Amino acid sequence: HSNREMWFRDFFPANMCPINAKADTFYGIMFDAGSTGTRIHIYTFVQKSPENLPELEGEIFESVKPGLSAYADQPEKGAETVKRLLDMAIDAVPPHLWKTTPVVLKATAGLRLLSEEKAQALLLEVREVFEESPFLVPEDSVSIMDGSYEGILAWITVNFLTGQLSGQNQHTVGTLDLGGASTQITFLPRFEETFKETPGDFLTSFEMFNSTYKLYTHSYLGFGLKAARLATLGALNMEAVDGQMFRSSCLPKQLEAEWHFGGVKYRYGGNKEGETGFEPCYLEVLKVVKGKLHQPDEIRGSSFYAFSYYYDRAVDTNLIDYEQGGVLEVKDFERKAKEVCDNMERYNSASPFLCMDLTYITALLKEGFGFRDNTLLQLTKKVNNIETSWTLGATFHLLQSLGLTY
Ligand SMILES: O=c1ccn([C@@H]2O[C@H](COP(=O)(O)OP(=O)(O)O)[C@@H](O)[C@H]2O)c(=O)[nH]1
Ligand SMILES: [Ca+2]
The missing domain is CATH 3.30.420.150 (Exopolyphosphatase. Domain 2)
Known part of the structure; x- marks a missing residue:
């Protein structure tokens, strides 16, 4: 899988570019599509040495109301709210890291309560917003958790x-x-x-x-x-x-x-x-x-x-x-x-x-x-200074699945 190879190339750079001080910082973008609002969490990690786990350095957080489920009959408008939040990540993540920064959205109870059809229409529109962004879109990047x-x-x-x-x-x-x-x-x-x-x-x-x-x-x-x-x-x-x-x-x-x-x-x-x-x-x-x-x-x-x-x-x-x-x-x-x-x-x-x-x-x-x-x-x-939200756990899980941490 080529996306995955990119991860390894950029995130285990020790033997390729050992003195590149900036290469040890990386990002993960996690969206929380809750029943009352949608939130973006942009996490920064630093890999201090190849043998250690990456360390969490900080978080950028923003939220909008109402949640995606309020757009059950206008999925494009719903996805638009996600796009506006994602624009923040464009500013927050340095351009050379865009293509290796994963973006994931997980929806919770609001979408679980919608009909399958309406929920899938919303998720599809969001997926398109992700595909059009410069970020890494892993498989199953948009789903109901x-x-x-x-x-x-x-x-x-x-x-x-x-x-x-x-x-x-x-x-x-x-x-x-x-x-x-x-x-x-x-x-x-x-x-x-x-x-x-x-x-x-x-x-x-x-x-x-x-x-x-x-x-x-x-x-x-x-x-x-x-x-x-x-x-x-x-x-x-x-x-x-x-x-x-x-x-x-x-x-x-x-x-x-x-x-x-x-x-x-x-x-x-x-x-x-x-x-x-x-x-x-x-x-x-x-x-x-x-x-x-x-x-x-x-x-x-x-x-x-x-x-x-x-x-x-x-x-x-x-x-x-x-x-x-x-x-x-x-x-x-x-x-x-x-x-x-x-x-x-x-x-x-x-x-x-x-x-x-x-x-x-x-x-x-x-x-x-x-x-x-x-x-x-x-x-x-x-x-x-980090939000107590499931999104951080989800980001660790994501990094683990991408082979970045164990
Ligand atoms: O990053 C977040 C996300 C949610 N909440 C709180 O979670 C509640 C809303 O839950 P949500 O919209 O996530 O509904 P769910 O889909 O979990 O039922 C409100 O009290 C929010 O203030 C919060 O404090 N921080
Ligand atoms: Ca919640």
Whole structure:
């Protein structure tokens, strides 16, 4: 394969151009086509010596909203948003490295929920944008990612960035990702019992950096924050019902509004006459999660890294600082949910969904996954200035498949 040969020629240059100081820097471009937005991550690596692994030097990150799935009926317009982000890479990567810099896009739950036909049309248009760019386009460079990879690759990213994948004493941490349309839980089981009690499709072996990790991971489609809003409203998979009003005790009493998600328009509002507040809202949300998720015993006492909407909602309610992140207990989300839901008038400048979102997060953690009230959550957006996203793990995986790292 000629592309592959090019990789080797340019990335193992030690014996060809030994004193070329710049030749040891290379790049990888990974797109995250999420349900609520599309993001580009341009990673820089430096190969300090031929016998060592390349080191991650930095990241350029940019994002646009909405996500590709909002362009389900205009795939060319969707691909245009990818092209604009890719133009950033033209500026960021030196021209002589363009043809050896791989570009890959992986789509998550937003595209998983579209019809096969619409999803493939979007991917095809994106593939054309890639082919027209000067970058290296590997096989399968544009695809819908399997949900189990989404969890594993985020776990790899977080544990790599926190230094847990190198050296002898590896104390890996579990990860919780709450997207718009799906949610992932991933950890490395410590107890033999966990392997015995877990359904086979929740366990995956994964090779990275010369180690094999047997991970517990699962992606719950339809359990992302925005999908959960629709489920709570009773509107999930209801696109046929035109103009119907969906009401919830989790919304401000007088609210009536419209909301677009995944190319569908929904009308929603508060319980004008009936109840509102945390108690009735919790019961509503409970119906969405109770008994729907696998609860591994082992996680009850352990702490997890949490990001995406866990992070965003904790920031919105001043539970953590946007720049710093922080450590929370599960019960902190519950306390905030009560505060917001029982005083909705006071929070009406924020999103009308704030009460529902916080209540859902509380129910998902406690009744869904089975975490304790005092389970610790490390909320993190960046580690050493690198985004805690599955995209870094995916880029390592890509470099590995291209023979650049092991
Ligand atoms: O690089 C990223 C990508 C996503 N998110 C967060 O992930 C959530 C949205 O999830 P997404 O659109 O990826 O939905 P999914 O397709 O994963 O369900 C929001 O909280 C975003 O702020 C983030 O913080 N950084
Ligand atoms: Ca995501």
